[in-house]
Amino acid sequence: MKRQPLLHPGLNLGSTDEYSHDVSEPIIFGFWVFLMADLVLFAILFATYASMSVQGQAGGPTPIDVFDLPSAFIETMLLLTSSITFGMASLALKYKADSLHLVFWLVLTFCLGAGFIGMELRDFWVMIQQGAVPQRSGFLSSFFLLVATHGIHVTAGLFWMLVLLLQLRVFGRTTEVKLRLMRLALFWHMLDIVWVCIFTFVYLFGVAQ
Amino acid sequence: MQNVVSMRRNQELPKILVRSAGVLLLLTSSVVAASDGFINPAGPVAEALRDHLIFIVVVMAIVIAPLFIALPWVLWRYRLGTKSGSYQPNWEFSWPLEVLIWGLPAVIVGVLSWNLWHQSYELDPYKPLAATEAPLEVQAIALDWKWVFIYPEQDVASVNELMIVAGRPVRFRLTSGTVMQSFMIPRLGGQIYTMAGMVTQLNLLASEPGQFRGLNTQYNGMGFANQKFMTHAVSQADFDTWAVNMSESKPPLNQTAWAQLAKPSVLASPQSFGSVAEGLFTGVIADFTGGYHHIKADGTDL
């Protein structure tokens, strides 16, 4: 190899598709910067939740009253598995010449993600049935905003996946589509990290206290 | 000749500055003496604040004054076409200077920080003032656009008028029945926010009898500019007489009177109340924090 290979975070295409790797440099970096800005957004929501879940219950339901821990656990498992399947999709993107594997893994990821969203909506519904609506207290306002913001991100990721599946169909595996898939992968894995924090600091903490 | 002209031009600007600053300072000090800001203190807190301010300015002058002196000199000495200063377009670094320009401000900030540390604890508004007498307790409630003062020990209340004892510390406990506001009596000391459902504290003292303006400093709508009150610092004897007169002659601050006060309005003149409904102050706070039923899991209680 002539030049020192540059490794950006995420799966590098360098060893199989050098051209795409070369142009990916600023684009992936830019996307990382975006992810970091997004992470700040979540961090602020976490900090707000941290205070409101304790100080803002207003005599209303407390975390332990309304959280369905097993359900959250299953959601976590779904999302984690979807990260692994997206990993497999990335591998297919990098190493497999055909799109079949890629599409298979993406569709699987989509289903897992959709399952996650479905369960989350069910959880919300149950809470609302119990009267634990966001209008009830500061704690619930901040809970719904934090968790729903994550949910909206996942939903956006699902839409994005659909668009990319369409693009795979229309354009095939062009550099542009590849780079978009790589960005979606980063987005997806990052949402996982955010969820791990939600699971731990919202659900587990809420119930453990 | 030409030199003189360009010198004049080059120095015009800083010179004017220095002069106007001087004039300003003079004017300031004379006007300030007559003003009712903390700069003309009427109590130990405001006095400490003023001294702290002066201390900062003096210490900062050590690093700021050199700029005012050096800048005109540099502009003059290194102007285009001069023969005076050497021209070294690539001169870009010097360790001694570097150490100086990082070091000196760092030392100054160190000194200021030390001072800040001590003063902040010393002048913490929650901290009771050192005095032999027990402080006078006053509960202040911010409303739109008026201040309600309750004197729990005397069981009287006044609106838009504050009566305190000269020479005796006052301990305020403050809350708000509406939006966030900020309570301040400039000549006595600093301000503190008042917020619904919460209690903040402030300790002040007026050294001498007198009248001091107080106000809300945090914008809260149409009546903001009119939300002011007069503080009367009087002797203990006068204060006691006043309190007794109040309880004998003024109407009670009951729920009806309170409901009237709580409506947004600007009062034409201060009001007084001869007795205060039990637990009014805590009630105002509880309005925003308590009184909720604990929700049941099945939601029947919502």
Added chain:
Amino acid sequence: MTDKHVETYTQDFRSYCIGGLLALILTSLAFGLVVFEVLPNFERLIAISVLAVAQIIVHFRYFLHISWHSHRDDLQLVLFTSLILFLMVGGTIWILFNLHEQMM
């Protein structure tokens, strides 16, 4: 560094598998701690926090492929972000709890 970062399928595959496995295990552990009420209350909170941090590191390492081999810019970015997040979250929590204590 001996290898020139020319990854092979097996290497990459293994990376995702290890990551996935670790992630699932760590989550289950934390869940187990809470459900079965292992450890006293405070220690339990500490334990699940540690597990969460470990899991975040796992995700960064195996899914997002951030490591000391990464491009310097990206690593700097992530580290700098961590610093800012720490300041913002830490500061906010400190301030709000302090205010709460002083006023309620």
Added chain:
Amino acid sequence: MTAESSFSLLGILTAQDISFVHTFEHPGMSEFIDASAGGVMVMGGIIVIALLTYYRGWHALWCDWLTSVDHKKVGIMYIVVAFVMLARAIIEGVLMRYQQSIAVNDPGILSPDHFGQLFSTHGSIMIFFVAMPFVTGMMNYIMPQQIGARDVSFPLLNAISLWLTAAGAALVMISLVVGKFSTGGWTAYPPYTGIEFSPGEGVDYWIWSISLASIGSTLTGLNFATTIYKNRAPGMTLFRMPLFCWTSLCTSILMIFAMAPLTIATLMLALDRYAGFHFFTNDLGGNMMNYANLFWLFGHPEVYILILPAFGVFSEVISTFSGKTIYGYKSLVIATMSIAVLSFTVWLHHFFTMGQGANVNVIFGIATMLIGVPTGVKVYDWLLTMVRGRIRLTTAMLFSVMFLVTFVIGGLTGVILANPPVDFAVHNSLFLVAHFHNMVIPGVLFGMIAGYQFWFPKAFGFRLAERWGKVSFWCWSFGFYLTFMPLYVLGLMGAMRRTVEWFRPEYLGWLQVSFVGALLLFSGFLFLCVQLVVSIRQRDQRRVPAGDPWDGRSLEWSNSSPPPEYNFAVIPDVTGQDAFTRIKQQGQAYASPIAYEDIVVPKNSIVAPVIGIAAIMFGFALVWHIWWLVVFSFVCMWGAVIARSFVTETERVIPASKVRADHEAWLQQVRECATTPREQENTSVNVGRAEVLT
């Protein structure tokens, strides 16, 4: 939100909300001023449209500007937005000064409500729609050229950021005619701005215009940071970048991290207002203190977002007009970075008086003062840059010098405010108002004006008239001191901010002086306009086609004025700091390159205007609860993005032959130009080729 309003075609909008109708029905001085302002705006819009139609400018406007993704045009458009908004915000400033100067024991001419709207729009506009677009535009125009890049990393995203900012600005302007603006100040503290105490559309206008702008800024930050990290010319290492690029980088980083808290705070406030959430309400567990916390988590870094680019400009201007390398380059870089990082550690100093413990105040107070150290280093580095130089007091330089003098006064008062005990006494007072105007006017605005004087010839190909520039400068300087020094005094005398009427006769004199000062400031602004008009008329004597009128030191001066759309015919190879000065001294300036290559530039795109217009509709619809339009415009925005991702032909190639022809023609022209000695740079001798001293 009643049932019928949710389904009505116009939401809760009624004829009563149009300011003209309102004024007609409730005449009064305050209403009259309000309606005239609206009238002026509408008239201005109509005149612009008429002129464009008359001169058949629509096509050019659309094709050359509005759809353009060229960073230079985007930059100029940012500055135009800033300029339009500025015109409104200055007048509001002067109006407020007038009101206060007559309102001693007298209601004056403005109703309290109108005054509330004035300081709210003035503050919000000045920060978000004047200062922000101004610095963003400046960075847009200059930074890519200084690092030797052809454009920013994501040109389309750049245009989208511009349009989002412009959409926010448009919403504020619309509020002049349709409905009212918030009275909550630029900080919009709840619970006052909550639905209970501020029903109506005002706060909603604030929320959505600020949100749009903040998203635009986040995207800008991300774009610039990537550009600086990834698009530098070969050899342009980070530590060879001009300081303006360093400050741009730090500003971008601040934008990336600091906008999120604002976005979240406004979102929460919106949820409180629209959906009955309890983030900042008085009851049910809401906590308004968190709003203050979040707002300033953004708000403090924000003021450094504004000042850092100005610092960059001063570095360039002072070094160039001293004919000398910047003193202490590394220490300036380190200082800039320290300021950027430290700015995330001090936000609590805006609410020292909220009631937290002394320990919290102490930590944040000390952190705040620490910023004084790197700032002081910068100040003295600039001073030392002049030492052993040859200083030319051009307009840009005068502004820079006056900045140094005045800024330290503002810094001094900043340090005073950083001491919690003293802040308890002057918080919310005119002392504070004086402090921050002392930072934003001599700091940010002087910086931007200096940059404008400095780079104008680069952007438009001719120099500005120095004489008018200097007249304006003196008005600005005296105006500033006259306006704001009295406010310091008033603050110490216990006069508070946001006050529509006073009751202390001793304030009167100071207030009147301050008003005179404001008029002077305003005339300073007018003289800047005069300067522009005069310069345009004399443009033929003022042309600088060779592109280097000031003996510039960085790469942007090495190409023509105005530069070609691709900036550099051939990407330069950089060998050190002060890249262009080096090239000149080595005698390699204006040499023909060995080879030319095809240049790929992005094509124009309608995506950004579509998003921008949809964003205006989106904001407007949210303010007036026109739900169908909310959905529609939201779909439009994202539809445009998705549709764009299916477009494959997004770039255009400029063939090497054309690049060669243009560039060689320009080089030929430059070689024929006489060189200008520095003494004559403000005469018509100066055609943009600087004399090189060896």
